[in-house]
C-alpha cells in the first residue's frame with residue numbers, strides 16, 4: 001500500500017500548483033439527508049476535477065527522472081489534467097483521444113497546450129498507442145489511476161478534508177478505476193482508521209462492486225451511465241488490492257438518483273457539478289450512506305460537463 005508519508009510528500013510537492021478547494025454546506029441538504037453533510041468542492045479545482053492532483057504528482061516525478069515528454073490516453077478529465085500540468089512544467093504532451101471525442105473536450109486539451117492524436121474508439125486501442133509513443137520519444141506514459149504516483153496525488157484530497165473537518169464519521173467518494181478512492185484510503189486508514197470510507201458506483205458500472213463480491217477483478221462488458229468518468233469496465237490491479245483491503249463499503253446508485261443530486265446541486269446550491277461528480281452525493285441523498293446525525297464528507301469530484309447536455313440531466317416538474 002502507498003504510505004501516509006507518500007501522500008504527505010505528494011501534498012508538499014503539488015500544493016502550490018493546485019487549489020485548496022473549499023467545503024460547502026447547505027442546511028436544505030442537511031435537512032433532506034438527516035446528516036451533517038460537507039461537500040468537498042473539487043469541481044472548483046484547477047482544470048475542473050481532482051485529476052490534476054495525481055497528474056501533477058506523476059508528471060513532476062517524470063520530470064525529476066529527466067523526461068521532457070509525456071502521454072496520456074483520455075479525452076476526459078485525466079487528459080485535460082495531464083495537458084495542463086505538462087504545459088505548466090514546460091514538458092510537451094500528446095493526448096491520445098477517441099475518434100468520436102467531443103469538440104468541447106478536444107478544445108480544452110488544445111487550449112491547455114497539448115497535442116492531440118486520434119486513435120480508435122476504445123481505451124484498449126488508445127493505451128498501447130500512448131505507451132508506444134512515450135517509448136519512441138523517451139517520454140513517460142501517465143496512467144489515469146493504476147499508478148503509485150497518481151494514487152498518492154489523489155490522496156492529497158483526503159489530507160485537506162481531514163484538516164478542514166474535525167470529527168468526521170464518514171468520507172464518501174465515487175469509484176471509477178479506483179485511483180481517487182485508493183488515495184483516500186491510503187491517507188485516511190493510515191491516520192484516522194476510525195473514519196468509515198464508502199465508495200459509490202452507478203448500478204450499470206458496478207465493476208468494482210462485482211469484483212469485491214467475487215474477491216477477484218471482474219470485468220463488465222460496458223456501460224452507458226451518464227457518469228462518464230465512472231465508465232471503466234474493471235478496477236486496476238493496484239487500486240483493487242487497496243480497495244479490497246481497506247474499503248468499508250461500496251454502494252450503488254441509479255441514474256435517476258445521480259440526476260436528482262445533479263439537479264439539487266445546480267438548483268439549490270448553484271454549483272455546476274458533472275454527473276460523475278454528483279454520484280457520491282446521490283448515495284447520501286438516497287439514504288444509502290451513514291446513520292442519522294453523522295458528519296459525512298462527500299467528494300464532488302469534478303465539474304466538466306458539456307453545457308448543451310444540461311437539459312437532459314434535469315427533470316421537468318409537473319406543478
Ligand SMILES: *Cc1c(COP(=O)(O)O)cnc(C)c1O
Pocket residue numbers: 049051077078144145174175176177178179180181229230274276277301302303
Ligand atoms: C476520474 C473521475 C472519477 C473516478 O476516479 P477514479 O480514480 O478513476 O476512480 C470520478 N469523478 C470524476 C469527475 C472523474 O474525473
